[in-house]
Amino acid sequence: MDSNEVFLQIPMLPNMELAATETAHRVAEFMQFDPDKIDEIKIAMIEGIINAFEHSQSKDKTVYIKFLMRGDELEVTIQDFGHGFDLDSAKKEPEQLRKRGHGLNLMEGLMDRVDIYATPNGTKVIMVKRRHSSDE
Amino acid sequence: MADVFKVTTRMEGKYAILYTEGYINNLAGDKIVEEFNQLVAKDVKHYVLNLQKTQLVNSIGISILIEVIEKVQEIGGTLAxxxxxxxxxxxxxIMGLTQYSKVYDTEEDALKN
Structure with missing residues (x-):
């Protein structure tokens, strides 16, 4: 474990995503992100976590989160050990997947980079937010 | 973690102003729908949602708000x-909610327009 990492694991219980946003707030504040960007990180994280809550069906009912403070960037990894999902289907319109598609769009709209790795053994979402955008 | 969501309503003329307090997730969305359904039953057609005391939302909560907007449109009403x-x-x-509904800075602006 590097000294610039923060680990958190949360049970899949109602509103536990807020525990993660509180940690995100402190980490981003420590990195001197401005308040609007901190809020963007928090909402994106909520989406990543509730996706895991709603769809992973993981046996350990736990979401694993890592914050990596890397210079000007905060990298957040949200991982579950459920059954994974079909990313292409999630972005399409069918009713049962529509809400999940919204969550993915939100994460992509609020973060600078979002990578999703879905396998039959779980899903890992890696999101990056830069303290200074390239157009600033 | 006990982020208890509240929604309260004040009537001003033909408008129902709903004040939310707390995180808008699926459970909060259901509470808003419940409040809204009671108002529709009283033949209220025009709504303003004041989110001054809401700091966080999620996509499921917003999806429920979009469903409320669609119901308001079905009854020939407005929601801002x-x-x-x-x-x-x-x-x-990002979620496209502003395509269906107007957003104002203040409650006064929403009621004026």
């Missing part, structure tokens, strides 16, 4: 939002 934080305004925009 006011007092959105910058992140909630941005979230609404």
């Amino acid at each position: 939002f006011c007092h959105l934080t910058p992140i909630i305004a941005k979230t609404f925009k």
